[in-house]
Amino acid sequence: MPVVSRSMRLTDRGIYWVLAAALAAAGLIPEFRSLGNLANVATQSAALAVLAVGQTFVILCGLIDLSVGQLTGLIVVLVCDVAAGRDAMMAPALLLAIGLGAGSGAVTGLLNNRLRIHPLILTFGTMSVLQGIVFTYTDRSVGRAPAAIAWLADGRLLGLPVAPLLVLVLAAGAHVTLTRTRFGMHVRAVGGGRDNARRAGIDTDRVAATVFVISGVSAAIGGLLVAGRLGVGYPHAGAGFELDAIVAVVLGGTSLAGGRGSVAGTVAAVLLLGLTNNVLNLLQISSFIQMLVKGLIVIGAILVNQPGGRRAFA
Amino acid sequence: MAFLEIRGLSKTFPGVTALDGVDLSAEAGEVHALVGANGAGKSTLMLALAGVLSPTAGEIRLAGVPVAFGTPRAAIEAGVSIVYQETSAISEMTVAENIFLGREPTTRMGLVDRRRLYEETRRLLDRHRLPLDPAAQVGQLTVAGQQLVEIARALSIAARVLILDEPTAVLSLAEQRNLFDIIAGLKGPRLLILYVSHRLEEIFAIADRITVLRDGRKVTTVATADLRQADLVRLMVGHEVRERIPLPAPAAAPPLLEARLNGSPPRLEVRSGEILGFAGLVGAGRSRLGRSLAGLDPIDLRIDGRPVRLRSPADGLAHGIVYLTEDRKREGLFDNLSVLVNATAAALPSLSRFGVVRLAAERRAGAAILGRLRLVARSLAAPVRELSGGNQQKVILGRALLCRPRILVCDEPTRGVDVGAKDEIYDLLLELVRQGVAIVLISSELKEVLALSHRVLVMRDGAAVREFTAGEASEHDVLQAAMGPLPGAA
Amino acid sequence: QGVETARVQETVTTARFKKAAPYRVGVAAGYLSNSWVVFCLQHIRYEASRHKEISEILVTDAGFNPGKQVADIEDLISKNVNLILYWPVDEKAIQPALEKAVAKGIPTVNTGGGFTYGPGTVANAFIDQVVLGDMVARQLFKDMRGKGRIIAMLPIAGTTAAVDQLAALRTAIKEFPQIELLSAEYGDWNRAKAKQITENLLQRHPRIDGVFSPAGQMSIGVAEAFEEAGRLKEVVMSPGDEYNGWLKWVTKHGRGGAVTFPTRVGQEAVRLGLRILNGEPVKRGLTVPSEYISPASISRYVEPKRPDDWWASTLPEEWKPK
Amino acid sequence: MSTEAERPRVRMAAIVSGLSAGWLERAAIWVVLLALLGVAALFSDAFVQPIYLFNMVRQAAPVGMAAIGVTLVMVMGGVDLSVGAVISLAAVVAAVLMDGQAGNIGYALAATLTIGAAIGFANGVLIAWNRASPFILTLGTAVAVYGLTQIYSGGTARGIVAPGFREFFNQRIGGLVPVLALLFLAAASLAVLVQRTTRFGRSLYLVGSNPGAARLAGLHGARLTVATYTLSGLLAALGGITLLARSGVSSTFAGRGFEFDALAAVVLGGTTFEGGRGGVGGTVAGLLVLFVAFNLVNILGLNYNTQRVVAGVIIIVASAAYTLLTSRR
């Protein structure tokens, strides 16, 4: 007789129900149903979605990365300043962004492995450092995003908005990586228990470093999208992104303790957040009440989805 | 030179010398047992061999080649596999994912080949007759199930050295026998099996040679054939096991605790001064019953003849029902807290006044009970996670005893405990019984259940199937009742 | 003097924005959690109430996030507003979104403390921060009799306000060789932060003769730090603005004064927007001038019964924030 | 030999009944603090002047009050990110209710504390009942509370502080110790006492260390959760009152970001997200490390941007030094 289960598994699918309900409710608003508006919502959410997908790797691995917001800001500023609106500079700017994102992630990963301090504190520190670097570089908006980047963020391909397509491709890639590759399994294993994963022969340090690199690269791509949308290198552009990303990841059913979660849930949660903003604006709800409502929606969604267990990081 | 040569191996932790210049040699083809009291250093030695801990000094040679496994990965690659004393599987992943973690089969495209992963797991489990579902989440398995995952994982690594650190501590008889069959089948000229256990019968049944450790040093290595059990005990704990005084008869009073059961007998009754033993296979539902007696699951319950409803273990405690869990790691230990705090955790109401803990009284009470249990620890303030497995068990047993139970439900109370301490625990249980405590004893060590219980209740598939009284039960009868009518032969 | 005079004076033809009433007016606020902005918005609402042709005011709040402000503007376009008044989190960052609006025939009016010149901004109703900074600096230097060491307390680093005010101060200081700028700090419009920064400045500099702080909100924090260190006497406070808490301080201490940062710029923005919707040609920039109020005449503006976080304004009582 | 067997083989010389690990773990952050102060003193003699140091304690008091509550919550294995919002709301409510009348002070403070506790209570109930992730739940509460505050204040900082209120809290006893600093130190000491000696304190550690085991040991995790979050809300409200007293600020976002300063202090102080470790003593040290760091870069005259870089590096280095001092491998 097989050794039977001890408890029913909690459903992690709550976010899809919440999203479906929100979509249905939003469908009652005439302006909402316009295709243009839907494309808007998807486009507006693209940068956050990319960052949140990256953060999903980090959180699944039982870590957290607060530095991505400021890293995004730095990349927005540098890309716009270097490119200065010239499409010819597109390639170098792209290389710079990805290189910087990966590099910064690698440094965070290295520090994480060497110093063994809680990643929340570590990345709180690197966030502060990055912020200092951004503002040392410039304290006001600089440069211009090349048209190609603007197209990436805001343009259309065969009538479809490009940024959401990009998100779709990246999310699909991330999903396959997490569920179908050895690396993805190792990420979940390390998140499930670092010591145990090590005992299974996994190079936990390498896995940890890699997820930080992924997170850094996602900040780079997110930064490109933000740069494209804003058109200029605005130094505060990334502020707060890290928290939004974390909220989306956890609302999407990924446990802060690591080991459990999905990219699809994250994307659904990002859409829910974007939808909320859009609908509240369309409904002309006063911004103060909007804030209250958004808070309540986050509370409601986490209560429905409950990827928790009374622990801070659970 | 022997296949495995360990020379002068030492390991110190802050404040503790766990291993002190241990020499050991073992040959391929043998089952080499490692015995010693709790805290003797057996697990530490095995962890060093498996690359989990780096030794402070000394040398390990495998087939003549010096090895220094900095990481478990290096050990695995060298063909050393281990079943850890504490389960090390990842709860969030499935059985199959855990077994092949780090060695997942891949398709030509580099993706994990899930079909092969599950097929190979299926085959492995079938080959060794391990009752596991490859797709089950490990977090939902019982302790025994998790232990089987560990074993399957170790077996899946084509090993030169297979280390088993108390693999049977949480297994019930059928699984234990199965494991011995597996070990017998694996035994071959190229494989060394290192076996750690406190169950001496097992050791005498399967080991070719025995190494005894005491206080971090090697005492001796002897061939099993040259040794009697009593000698081994003396080598391990320094004195012989005492003869046990026979069970006192329970008071002829009405039952202290009654509960409704599925099956027959339809009711469970324990009197003051009585030990009711539970036998059954893994997953028979003994633990579940024990948990409901403690207030973790709803059940029809009478105490002193009055019906009560327990909503939580706190309710249970209020009625004098104390539960000793089998799952030490998940719901027994406060890992990072001190030994003392662990021991007194459930007795705080009696150790405090106006919500303030009387620290001196707490310390006295804790020291007294842990002293009786012969705890080995650096200090009462040391975090409990630093203790050896058996000593951790003593701490949670001490916690239960400090609550002054009227009804004690103990689930595998001697899990991982050395013979000396086991004896001490038996004496303690008997003393409690003499003081009028009613005890429900759940144990997978059939000998233990039979020796200690006034009556033995056998469970199968979640239901009670039979009750034996002390004299009438034989090991054979109990086992047969537990396994049920077998198709074909017995 | 002041920002880009030629550009401000430039005439904008607005025929293509001409529309028939009723109008829906969108307000894309970069932020609303600031009392000055709240008063400014009340001015907008008040002015709108006086025009029957305005049927509705739609307000969005980006909460200091330019990405959200871009999205807000897109949402307002979705809602088919006829006019967008806005104050930016970052003026450059929302240009593309504003350009979309203009391309759709929706005129945009920048409202508040900065002047923006670009295809996304049809016109500005604004307070010239360079002029204001210059007025504050000169009044300070005058009160200091042209010499001494000063510190500057500025708003959030990188904002138009901070950049323009510091530029004005640096320009003015060139004419006063005996004035030395010890340090320029960013107090984020936050009284507590300004106080903490000043506490450290007081440790660092044994003598500080003057404080350049155009934002009254922060001036109070600065003054408090000086007072607690027992050094309020040695220092000259620059004029702040008509922030009620600062006005109370000025009343109590009889020094400092104020250079106004008029919240009625919101009203001017609505009028300007209506003219554009009428197709009347307008100037690219409509300046709402700052005035100096001496400590002696401060009593006409201060409202002692009101909270600190309040602005002297010309709003009728029932339109003041509740 | 038989008598030896009766006694526990433990060294009884063992230090104070340590809840979590050894003394080193608890002392490490103080060592780091002293080292940092030593370095700071090389740059400015302000860091050896008692009057300056006490002023720093006063600066730290608003965050510190909240950090005490956050510590207790985190020891229990939770986290409370709503404290920044509660601080802001409390400052606004207290100022509005005072309405410039000295006679209103008592009533205003009582009402403010009640509101703070009520928000904490709501957090606690939702977390205990639903087992939702406290990290996100309290983040949501924070957003909702900011919304409430804005609705209540209309976006301006309403309310007039009563005369005498700020003067009382800011006066320096003996010309040296500000009442606010004293109040904070008193609150912290009380919390240390509670955490060390009471059943409530002990329960926090037990539940934080292993909720399952705590349940079996007869503890009521849910009740404790509610009580602790309530306390955290209360202390955050006290932080808001402290902020109002220190700076007179009562705007919607007065306490924005304080939750992360508090969190940084708590974690620097050795309390972890896993729960069951650390304590208020460490938090006080961690808090002071942060404030010494901020003040040092400030007093050095570094510009704001460099400040951010240096502060970040100090946080990482201090934390790493702490880990090094306490690590056991």
Ligand SMILES: Nc1ncnc2c1ncn2[C@@H]1O[C@H](COP(=O)(O)OP(=O)(O)OP(=O)(O)O)[C@@H](O)[C@H]1O
């Ligand atoms: N991480 C650690 N930190 C400090 N001390 C440790 C640590 N691990 C083990 N020890 C100590 O080392 C000694 C040997 O422990 P070990 O686990 O090897 O014993 P064991 O022989 O396996 O005992 P058991 O039969 O109870 O499993 C014990 O005194 C234990 O307290």
Ligand SMILES: Nc1ncnc2c1ncn2[C@@H]1O[C@H](COP(=O)(O)OP(=O)(O)OP(=O)(O)O)[C@@H](O)[C@H]1O
């Ligand atoms: N008849 C049954 N049907 C379904 N599930 C059952 C049945 N009996 C027991 N179980 C489940 O099996 C699990 C294992 O039971 P339990 O742990 O009580 O068994 P046990 O005899 O103590 O075995 P172990 O040695 O594994 O502790 C329980 O969680 C229970 O939910």
Ligand SMILES: [Mg+2]
């Ligand atoms: Mg062991």
Ligand SMILES: [Mg+2]
């Ligand atoms: Mg069991």
